[in-house]
Amino acid sequence: MLVTKQKILRRFWYALMPMSVLEDGPRPFTLLGEPLVLWKGADGQPVALEDRCCHRTAKLSKGSIEDGRIVCAYHGWTFDASGACVRIPQAPDKPVPKACRVRAYACQEKYGYVWVALDDPLQPIPDFPEDGAPGYxxxxxxxxxxxxxxxxxxxxxxxxxxxxxxxxxxxxxxxxxxxxxxxxxxxxxxxxxxxxxxxxxxxxxxxxxxxxxxxxxxxxxxxxxxxxxxxxxxxxxxxxxxxxxxxxxxxxxxxxxxxxxxxxxxxxxxxxxxxxxxxxxxxxxxxxxxxxxxxxxxxxxxxxxxxxxxxxxxxxxxxxxxxxxxxxxxxxxxxxxxxxxx
Ligand code: FES
Ligand SMILES: [Fe+2]
Incomplete structure:
Protein backbone atom coordinates (compact mmCIF):
# COMPACT_ATOMS: atom_id res chain seq x y z
CA MET A 1 0.00 0.00 0.00
CA LEU A 2 1.51 3.30 -1.07
CA VAL A 3 0.27 5.63 1.63
CA THR A 4 0.40 8.83 -0.39
CA LYS A 5 -1.92 7.25 -3.00
CA GLN A 6 -4.69 6.21 -0.55
CA LYS A 7 -6.94 9.25 -0.06
CA ILE A 8 -8.71 7.84 2.97
CA LEU A 9 -5.49 8.09 4.99
CA ARG A 10 -5.81 11.86 4.78
CA ARG A 11 -8.84 11.55 7.07
CA PHE A 12 -6.94 10.55 10.23
CA TRP A 13 -5.04 12.55 12.82
CA TYR A 14 -1.26 12.23 12.87
CA ALA A 15 1.31 13.33 15.47
CA LEU A 16 3.84 15.55 13.69
CA MET A 17 6.30 16.99 16.20
CA PRO A 18 6.60 18.06 19.84
CA MET A 19 5.04 21.47 20.52
CA SER A 20 8.38 22.56 22.01
CA VAL A 21 9.94 22.48 18.52
CA LEU A 22 7.71 25.42 17.52
CA GLU A 23 9.15 27.69 20.21
CA ASP A 24 11.88 28.73 17.76
CA GLY A 25 9.54 29.74 14.93
CA PRO A 26 7.80 28.08 11.97
CA ARG A 27 8.78 24.56 10.93
CA PRO A 28 8.16 22.51 7.78
CA PHE A 29 6.72 18.99 7.88
CA THR A 30 5.71 16.75 5.00
CA LEU A 31 2.60 14.68 5.79
CA LEU A 32 1.51 12.02 3.27
CA GLY A 33 3.61 13.82 0.66
CA GLU A 34 1.99 17.20 1.36
CA PRO A 35 4.34 20.01 2.45
CA LEU A 36 3.04 21.88 5.52
CA VAL A 37 4.22 24.78 7.61
CA LEU A 38 3.52 24.66 11.34
CA TRP A 39 3.78 27.40 13.92
CA LYS A 40 2.44 28.46 17.27
CA GLY A 41 -0.42 30.95 16.95
CA ALA A 42 -1.08 33.97 19.20
CA ASP A 43 -3.37 31.83 21.42
CA GLY A 44 -0.60 29.26 21.90
CA GLN A 45 -2.33 26.72 19.69
CA PRO A 46 -0.52 25.18 16.71
CA VAL A 47 -1.44 26.14 13.15
CA ALA A 48 -0.91 24.11 9.95
CA LEU A 49 -1.00 25.66 6.46
CA GLU A 50 0.13 24.58 3.03
CA ASP A 51 3.84 25.40 2.83
CA ARG A 52 3.55 27.47 -0.32
CA CYS A 53 2.87 31.16 -0.54
CA CYS A 54 0.04 32.07 -2.93
CA HIS A 55 2.06 34.99 -4.31
CA ARG A 56 5.19 33.52 -5.87
CA THR A 57 5.15 30.01 -4.25
CA ALA A 58 7.93 30.56 -1.68
CA LYS A 59 7.92 28.14 1.23
CA LEU A 60 6.19 29.85 4.12
CA SER A 61 8.33 27.82 6.52
CA LYS A 62 11.22 30.13 5.51
CA GLY A 63 9.23 33.01 6.97
CA SER A 64 8.82 34.44 10.44
CA ILE A 65 6.03 34.94 12.97
CA GLU A 66 4.62 38.36 13.83
CA ASP A 67 1.66 38.71 16.19
CA GLY A 68 0.83 35.02 15.77
CA ARG A 69 0.70 35.27 11.96
CA ILE A 70 3.19 34.02 9.41
CA VAL A 71 5.09 36.48 7.24
CA CYS A 72 6.45 35.18 3.92
CA ALA A 73 10.23 35.62 3.67
CA TYR A 74 10.03 36.68 0.01
CA HIS A 75 7.81 39.82 -0.05
CA GLY A 76 6.22 39.85 3.38
CA TRP A 77 2.67 38.77 2.56
CA THR A 78 1.16 37.82 5.90
CA PHE A 79 -1.26 34.94 6.60
CA ASP A 80 -3.49 34.19 9.56
CA ALA A 81 -4.38 30.76 11.02
CA SER A 82 -7.25 30.33 8.55
CA GLY A 83 -4.82 30.69 5.63
CA ALA A 84 -6.17 34.11 4.59
CA CYS A 85 -3.68 36.72 3.47
CA VAL A 86 -4.24 39.67 5.80
CA ARG A 87 -1.48 42.02 4.67
CA ILE A 88 0.33 42.88 1.45
CA PRO A 89 2.99 45.38 2.56
CA GLN A 90 3.53 46.73 -0.96
CA ALA A 91 -0.15 47.77 -1.36
CA PRO A 92 -1.25 49.01 2.08
CA ASP A 93 -4.09 51.14 0.74
CA LYS A 94 -5.89 48.43 -1.21
CA PRO A 95 -8.03 45.66 0.31
CA VAL A 96 -6.42 42.21 0.12
CA PRO A 97 -8.17 40.18 -2.60
CA LYS A 98 -10.23 37.27 -1.18
CA ALA A 99 -8.46 34.80 -3.46
CA CYS A 100 -5.16 35.51 -1.71
CA ARG A 101 -5.10 32.54 0.64
CA VAL A 102 -3.43 29.23 1.21
CA ARG A 103 -4.93 25.98 2.38
CA ALA A 104 -5.36 25.46 6.13
CA TYR A 105 -5.58 22.07 7.86
CA ALA A 106 -7.18 20.80 11.07
CA CYS A 107 -4.48 21.16 13.73
CA GLN A 108 -4.48 20.60 17.51
CA GLU A 109 -2.13 20.15 20.40
CA LYS A 110 -2.52 16.93 22.39
CA TYR A 111 -0.13 15.05 24.70
CA GLY A 112 2.46 17.79 24.08
CA TYR A 113 2.42 17.13 20.33
CA VAL A 114 1.11 18.85 17.22
CA TRP A 115 -1.55 16.72 15.50
CA VAL A 116 -2.82 17.34 11.96
CA ALA A 117 -5.54 15.83 9.75
CA LEU A 118 -5.33 16.76 6.07
CA ASP A 119 -9.05 16.15 5.38
CA ASP A 120 -12.17 15.90 7.57
CA PRO A 121 -11.13 13.40 10.28
CA LEU A 122 -13.11 10.16 10.63
CA GLN A 123 -12.13 9.71 14.28
CA PRO A 124 -10.87 11.88 17.13
CA ILE A 125 -7.20 11.81 18.14
CA PRO A 126 -6.63 8.44 19.91
CA ASP A 127 -7.23 8.46 23.64
CA PHE A 128 -4.17 7.89 25.87
CA PRO A 129 -5.95 7.38 29.22
CA GLU A 130 -2.72 7.50 31.24
CA ASP A 131 -1.97 11.06 30.08
CA GLY A 132 -2.63 13.33 33.05
CA ALA A 133 -4.07 10.45 35.11
CA PRO A 134 -3.09 10.42 38.81
CA GLY A 135 -0.06 8.26 39.54
CA TYR A 136 1.40 8.40 36.04
S1 FES B 1 6.24 34.71 -2.58
FE1 FES B 1 5.40 35.07 -0.65
S2 FES B 1 5.15 37.19 -0.56
FE2 FES B 1 5.93 36.85 -2.54
FE1 LIG C 1 10.63 -4.99 18.47
Whole structure:
Protein backbone atom coordinates (compact mmCIF):
# COMPACT_ATOMS: atom_id res chain seq x y z
CA MET A 1 0.00 0.00 0.00
CA LEU A 2 1.51 3.30 -1.07
CA VAL A 3 0.27 5.63 1.63
CA THR A 4 0.40 8.83 -0.39
CA LYS A 5 -1.92 7.25 -3.00
CA GLN A 6 -4.69 6.21 -0.55
CA LYS A 7 -6.94 9.25 -0.06
CA ILE A 8 -8.71 7.84 2.97
CA LEU A 9 -5.49 8.09 4.99
CA ARG A 10 -5.81 11.86 4.78
CA ARG A 11 -8.84 11.55 7.07
CA PHE A 12 -6.94 10.55 10.23
CA TRP A 13 -5.04 12.55 12.82
CA TYR A 14 -1.26 12.23 12.87
CA ALA A 15 1.31 13.33 15.47
CA LEU A 16 3.84 15.55 13.69
CA MET A 17 6.30 16.99 16.20
CA PRO A 18 6.60 18.06 19.84
CA MET A 19 5.04 21.47 20.52
CA SER A 20 8.38 22.56 22.01
CA VAL A 21 9.94 22.48 18.52
CA LEU A 22 7.71 25.42 17.52
CA GLU A 23 9.15 27.69 20.21
CA ASP A 24 11.88 28.73 17.76
CA GLY A 25 9.54 29.74 14.93
CA PRO A 26 7.80 28.08 11.97
CA ARG A 27 8.78 24.56 10.93
CA PRO A 28 8.16 22.51 7.78
CA PHE A 29 6.72 18.99 7.88
CA THR A 30 5.71 16.75 5.00
CA LEU A 31 2.60 14.68 5.79
CA LEU A 32 1.51 12.02 3.27
CA GLY A 33 3.61 13.82 0.66
CA GLU A 34 1.99 17.20 1.36
CA PRO A 35 4.34 20.01 2.45
CA LEU A 36 3.04 21.88 5.52
CA VAL A 37 4.22 24.78 7.61
CA LEU A 38 3.52 24.66 11.34
CA TRP A 39 3.78 27.40 13.92
CA LYS A 40 2.44 28.46 17.27
CA GLY A 41 -0.42 30.95 16.95
CA ALA A 42 -1.08 33.97 19.20
CA ASP A 43 -3.37 31.83 21.42
CA GLY A 44 -0.60 29.26 21.90
CA GLN A 45 -2.33 26.72 19.69
CA PRO A 46 -0.52 25.18 16.71
CA VAL A 47 -1.44 26.14 13.15
CA ALA A 48 -0.91 24.11 9.95
CA LEU A 49 -1.00 25.66 6.46
CA GLU A 50 0.13 24.58 3.03
CA ASP A 51 3.84 25.40 2.83
CA ARG A 52 3.55 27.47 -0.32
CA CYS A 53 2.87 31.16 -0.54
CA CYS A 54 0.04 32.07 -2.93
CA HIS A 55 2.06 34.99 -4.31
CA ARG A 56 5.19 33.52 -5.87
CA THR A 57 5.15 30.01 -4.25
CA ALA A 58 7.93 30.56 -1.68
CA LYS A 59 7.92 28.14 1.23
CA LEU A 60 6.19 29.85 4.12
CA SER A 61 8.33 27.82 6.52
CA LYS A 62 11.22 30.13 5.51
CA GLY A 63 9.23 33.01 6.97
CA SER A 64 8.82 34.44 10.44
CA ILE A 65 6.03 34.94 12.97
CA GLU A 66 4.62 38.36 13.83
CA ASP A 67 1.66 38.71 16.19
CA GLY A 68 0.83 35.02 15.77
CA ARG A 69 0.70 35.27 11.96
CA ILE A 70 3.19 34.02 9.41
CA VAL A 71 5.09 36.48 7.24
CA CYS A 72 6.45 35.18 3.92
CA ALA A 73 10.23 35.62 3.67
CA TYR A 74 10.03 36.68 0.01
CA HIS A 75 7.81 39.82 -0.05
CA GLY A 76 6.22 39.85 3.38
CA TRP A 77 2.67 38.77 2.56
CA THR A 78 1.16 37.82 5.90
CA PHE A 79 -1.26 34.94 6.60
CA ASP A 80 -3.49 34.19 9.56
CA ALA A 81 -4.38 30.76 11.02
CA SER A 82 -7.25 30.33 8.55
CA GLY A 83 -4.82 30.69 5.63
CA ALA A 84 -6.17 34.11 4.59
CA CYS A 85 -3.68 36.72 3.47
CA VAL A 86 -4.24 39.67 5.80
CA ARG A 87 -1.48 42.02 4.67
CA ILE A 88 0.33 42.88 1.45
CA PRO A 89 2.99 45.38 2.56
CA GLN A 90 3.53 46.73 -0.96
CA ALA A 91 -0.15 47.77 -1.36
CA PRO A 92 -1.25 49.01 2.08
CA ASP A 93 -4.09 51.14 0.74
CA LYS A 94 -5.89 48.43 -1.21
CA PRO A 95 -8.03 45.66 0.31
CA VAL A 96 -6.42 42.21 0.12
CA PRO A 97 -8.17 40.18 -2.60
CA LYS A 98 -10.23 37.27 -1.18
CA ALA A 99 -8.46 34.80 -3.46
CA CYS A 100 -5.16 35.51 -1.71
CA ARG A 101 -5.10 32.54 0.64
CA VAL A 102 -3.43 29.23 1.21
CA ARG A 103 -4.93 25.98 2.38
CA ALA A 104 -5.36 25.46 6.13
CA TYR A 105 -5.58 22.07 7.86
CA ALA A 106 -7.18 20.80 11.07
CA CYS A 107 -4.48 21.16 13.73
CA GLN A 108 -4.48 20.60 17.51
CA GLU A 109 -2.13 20.15 20.40
CA LYS A 110 -2.52 16.93 22.39
CA TYR A 111 -0.13 15.05 24.70
CA GLY A 112 2.46 17.79 24.08
CA TYR A 113 2.42 17.13 20.33
CA VAL A 114 1.11 18.85 17.22
CA TRP A 115 -1.55 16.72 15.50
CA VAL A 116 -2.82 17.34 11.96
CA ALA A 117 -5.54 15.83 9.75
CA LEU A 118 -5.33 16.76 6.07
CA ASP A 119 -9.05 16.15 5.38
CA ASP A 120 -12.17 15.90 7.57
CA PRO A 121 -11.13 13.40 10.28
CA LEU A 122 -13.11 10.16 10.63
CA GLN A 123 -12.13 9.71 14.28
CA PRO A 124 -10.87 11.88 17.13
CA ILE A 125 -7.20 11.81 18.14
CA PRO A 126 -6.63 8.44 19.91
CA ASP A 127 -7.23 8.46 23.64
CA PHE A 128 -4.17 7.89 25.87
CA PRO A 129 -5.95 7.38 29.22
CA GLU A 130 -2.72 7.50 31.24
CA ASP A 131 -1.97 11.06 30.08
CA GLY A 132 -2.63 13.33 33.05
CA ALA A 133 -4.07 10.45 35.11
CA PRO A 134 -3.09 10.42 38.81
CA GLY A 135 -0.06 8.26 39.54
CA TYR A 136 1.40 8.40 36.04
CA UNK A 137 4.27 10.42 34.66
CA UNK A 138 4.83 11.11 30.97
CA UNK A 139 8.24 10.85 29.34
CA UNK A 140 8.90 11.89 25.75
CA UNK A 141 11.29 9.19 24.67
CA UNK A 142 11.91 9.43 20.96
CA UNK A 143 11.19 11.56 17.91
CA UNK A 144 12.92 10.06 14.87
CA UNK A 145 12.73 9.61 11.11
CA UNK A 146 12.69 6.01 9.81
CA UNK A 147 12.85 4.68 6.26
CA UNK A 148 9.79 2.47 6.44
CA UNK A 149 5.98 2.68 6.26
CA UNK A 150 3.36 2.86 9.03
CA UNK A 151 2.07 -0.65 8.34
CA UNK A 152 5.55 -2.15 8.63
CA UNK A 153 5.91 -0.41 11.99
CA UNK A 154 2.47 -1.51 13.18
CA UNK A 155 2.73 -5.16 12.15
CA UNK A 156 6.11 -5.34 13.89
CA UNK A 157 4.57 -3.82 17.02
CA UNK A 158 2.25 -6.85 17.35
CA UNK A 159 4.73 -9.48 16.16
CA UNK A 160 5.82 -11.53 19.16
CA UNK A 161 7.96 -13.80 16.95
CA UNK A 162 10.71 -11.21 16.46
CA UNK A 163 11.64 -10.79 20.13
CA UNK A 164 13.94 -13.85 20.28
CA UNK A 165 15.86 -12.64 17.23
CA UNK A 166 15.76 -8.88 16.93
CA UNK A 167 15.90 -8.24 20.70
CA UNK A 168 18.11 -11.15 21.79
CA UNK A 169 20.73 -8.70 23.09
CA UNK A 170 18.35 -7.43 25.78
CA UNK A 171 14.93 -8.94 26.62
CA UNK A 172 14.41 -11.60 23.89
CA UNK A 173 14.99 -15.24 24.87
CA UNK A 174 16.90 -16.74 21.96
CA UNK A 175 16.55 -20.28 23.27
CA UNK A 176 12.76 -19.93 23.34
CA UNK A 177 11.65 -18.83 19.85
CA UNK A 178 8.03 -20.04 20.11
CA UNK A 179 6.05 -16.80 20.21
CA UNK A 180 3.32 -15.88 22.67
CA UNK A 181 -0.05 -15.77 20.97
CA UNK A 182 -2.32 -12.75 21.28
CA UNK A 183 -5.95 -12.91 22.25
CA UNK A 184 -7.49 -10.30 19.97
CA UNK A 185 -10.68 -8.26 20.30
CA UNK A 186 -11.50 -6.39 17.14
CA UNK A 187 -13.64 -3.25 17.04
CA UNK A 188 -14.56 -0.69 14.39
CA UNK A 189 -11.30 1.32 14.50
CA UNK A 190 -8.66 -1.16 15.58
CA UNK A 191 -8.20 -3.94 18.07
CA UNK A 192 -7.06 -4.85 21.57
CA UNK A 193 -4.43 -7.58 21.79
CA UNK A 194 -3.52 -9.31 25.05
CA UNK A 195 -0.77 -11.79 25.71
CA UNK A 196 1.80 -12.83 28.31
CA UNK A 197 5.44 -12.83 27.28
CA UNK A 198 8.31 -14.33 29.29
CA UNK A 199 11.42 -12.14 28.88
CA UNK A 200 15.00 -11.88 30.05
CA UNK A 201 15.57 -9.28 32.75
CA UNK A 202 19.24 -8.22 32.49
CA UNK A 203 20.73 -5.86 35.11
CA UNK A 204 20.11 -2.80 32.87
CA UNK A 205 16.39 -3.55 33.15
CA UNK A 206 16.17 -4.17 36.88
CA UNK A 207 14.92 -0.72 37.83
CA UNK A 208 12.68 -0.66 34.74
CA UNK A 209 10.91 -3.89 35.70
CA UNK A 210 11.32 -3.40 39.45
CA UNK A 211 12.69 -6.96 39.72
CA UNK A 212 16.14 -8.54 39.95
CA UNK A 213 14.96 -11.98 38.79
CA UNK A 214 16.79 -13.16 35.62
CA UNK A 215 13.48 -13.93 33.86
CA UNK A 216 10.12 -12.19 34.29
CA UNK A 217 6.70 -12.00 32.67
CA UNK A 218 5.25 -9.07 30.83
CA UNK A 219 1.49 -8.86 30.51
CA UNK A 220 0.80 -6.93 27.32
CA UNK A 221 -2.48 -5.03 26.91
CA UNK A 222 -1.78 -3.60 23.50
CA UNK A 223 -3.98 -1.69 21.12
CA UNK A 224 -3.89 -0.78 17.46
CA UNK A 225 -5.58 2.49 16.59
CA UNK A 226 -6.17 2.44 12.85
CA UNK A 227 -4.09 3.29 10.87
CA UNK A 228 -0.82 4.20 12.58
CA UNK A 229 -0.94 4.52 16.37
CA UNK A 230 -0.27 1.74 18.83
CA UNK A 231 -0.30 1.20 22.56
CA UNK A 232 2.22 -1.14 24.12
CA UNK A 233 0.52 -1.72 27.47
CA UNK A 234 3.18 -3.56 29.41
CA UNK A 235 2.64 -4.53 33.03
CA UNK A 236 5.38 -6.44 34.86
CA UNK A 237 3.31 -9.11 36.57
CA UNK A 238 5.50 -9.60 39.67
CA UNK A 239 6.03 -5.95 40.54
CA UNK A 240 2.96 -4.17 39.13
CA UNK A 241 5.17 -1.68 37.25
CA UNK A 242 3.44 -0.15 34.27
CA UNK A 243 5.60 0.57 31.23
CA UNK A 244 3.03 1.91 28.80
CA UNK A 245 4.31 3.11 25.43
CA UNK A 246 2.40 4.92 22.70
CA UNK A 247 3.85 5.16 19.21
CA UNK A 248 2.73 7.17 16.25
CA UNK A 249 4.17 6.08 12.92
CA UNK A 250 3.31 9.23 10.97
CA UNK A 251 3.60 8.88 7.19
CA UNK A 252 5.89 11.50 5.67
CA UNK A 253 5.88 9.89 2.22
CA UNK A 254 5.58 6.34 0.86
CA UNK A 255 8.85 5.16 2.37
CA UNK A 256 9.42 7.42 5.40
CA UNK A 257 7.77 7.82 8.81
CA UNK A 258 8.19 10.22 11.69
CA UNK A 259 8.21 8.04 14.78
CA UNK A 260 7.03 9.51 18.07
CA UNK A 261 7.27 7.55 21.31
CA UNK A 262 5.72 8.50 24.65
CA UNK A 263 6.20 6.46 27.82
CA UNK A 264 3.88 6.45 30.85
CA UNK A 265 5.08 4.99 34.16
CA UNK A 266 3.23 4.47 37.43
CA UNK A 267 6.33 5.23 39.52
CA UNK A 268 8.65 8.18 40.01
CA UNK A 269 12.16 9.37 39.26
CA UNK A 270 13.64 7.83 42.41
CA UNK A 271 12.35 4.39 41.33
CA UNK A 272 13.72 4.70 37.81
CA UNK A 273 14.96 7.93 36.27
CA UNK A 274 14.01 9.37 32.88
CA UNK A 275 17.62 8.81 31.74
CA UNK A 276 17.48 5.12 32.77
CA UNK A 277 14.16 4.63 30.99
CA UNK A 278 15.46 6.23 27.80
CA UNK A 279 18.70 4.22 28.02
CA UNK A 280 16.68 1.00 28.38
CA UNK A 281 14.33 1.57 25.45
CA UNK A 282 16.82 3.26 23.05
CA UNK A 283 18.61 0.07 21.90
CA UNK A 284 15.27 -1.76 21.56
CA UNK A 285 13.92 0.98 19.29
CA UNK A 286 17.18 0.99 17.34
CA UNK A 287 16.99 -2.80 16.81
CA UNK A 288 13.45 -2.45 15.43
CA UNK A 289 14.50 0.44 13.20
CA UNK A 290 17.44 -1.48 11.80
CA UNK A 291 15.40 -4.55 10.84
CA UNK A 292 12.43 -2.57 9.49
CA UNK A 293 14.69 -0.45 7.31
CA UNK A 294 15.99 -3.76 5.92
CA UNK A 295 12.49 -4.73 4.65
CA UNK A 296 10.56 -3.46 1.61
CA UNK A 297 8.74 -0.35 2.79
CA UNK A 298 5.65 -1.17 0.74
CA UNK A 299 3.68 -3.70 2.82
CA UNK A 300 0.75 -5.00 0.82
CA UNK A 301 -2.64 -5.23 2.50
CA UNK A 302 -4.40 -7.44 -0.04
CA UNK A 303 -3.40 -10.82 1.40
CA UNK A 304 -5.04 -12.66 -1.51
CA UNK A 305 -1.93 -11.67 -3.43
CA UNK A 306 0.44 -13.16 -0.87
CA UNK A 307 1.79 -16.67 -1.27
CA UNK A 308 3.42 -17.32 2.10
CA UNK A 309 2.17 -19.56 4.88
CA UNK A 310 1.56 -17.54 8.00
CA UNK A 311 2.56 -18.30 11.52
CA UNK A 312 -0.02 -17.98 14.26
CA UNK A 313 1.93 -14.93 15.48
CA UNK A 314 1.30 -13.18 12.14
CA UNK A 315 -2.42 -12.95 12.89
CA UNK A 316 -2.47 -9.36 14.23
CA UNK A 317 -0.64 -8.19 11.10
CA UNK A 318 -3.09 -10.07 8.89
CA UNK A 319 -6.06 -8.60 10.76
CA UNK A 320 -4.62 -5.09 10.26
CA UNK A 321 -4.36 -5.77 6.54
CA UNK A 322 -7.92 -7.04 6.33
CA UNK A 323 -9.26 -4.03 8.24
CA UNK A 324 -7.27 -1.56 6.14
CA UNK A 325 -8.46 -3.19 2.92
CA UNK A 326 -12.08 -3.05 4.16
CA UNK A 327 -11.67 0.64 5.01
CA UNK A 328 -10.31 1.40 1.55
CA UNK A 329 -13.08 -0.51 -0.18
CA UNK A 330 -15.82 1.08 1.96
CA UNK A 331 -14.60 4.43 0.65
CA UNK A 332 -14.41 3.32 -2.96
CA UNK A 333 -10.64 2.89 -3.10
CA UNK A 334 -8.47 -0.03 -4.06
CA UNK A 335 -4.96 -0.70 -2.91
CA UNK A 336 -2.22 1.11 -4.83
CA UNK A 337 1.08 -0.70 -4.57
CA UNK A 338 4.55 -1.12 -5.97
CA UNK A 339 5.32 -3.68 -8.65
CA UNK A 340 7.84 -5.41 -6.43
CA UNK A 341 6.03 -6.35 -3.22
CA UNK A 342 6.09 -8.43 -0.11
S1 FES B 1 6.24 34.71 -2.58
FE1 FES B 1 5.40 35.07 -0.65
S2 FES B 1 5.15 37.19 -0.56
FE2 FES B 1 5.93 36.85 -2.54
FE1 LIG C 1 10.63 -4.99 18.47
Missing amino acids: RRIFQFYQTWKTSPLRFMENAFDSAHFSYVHRANFGIYEQPRPSIYEIKEDAWGFEAHTVVPVKNPPAGHRVSGSTQPFIERHLYNRWYMPSVRRFGCIYADTGKHHIIYNCATPIDDSTIALAQWLYRNDDESDCSTEELIAWDAPIVEEDREILEATDFDACIDTARRAEQHMESDKPGLLMRRMMLELLRQHGEDEVYNERRA
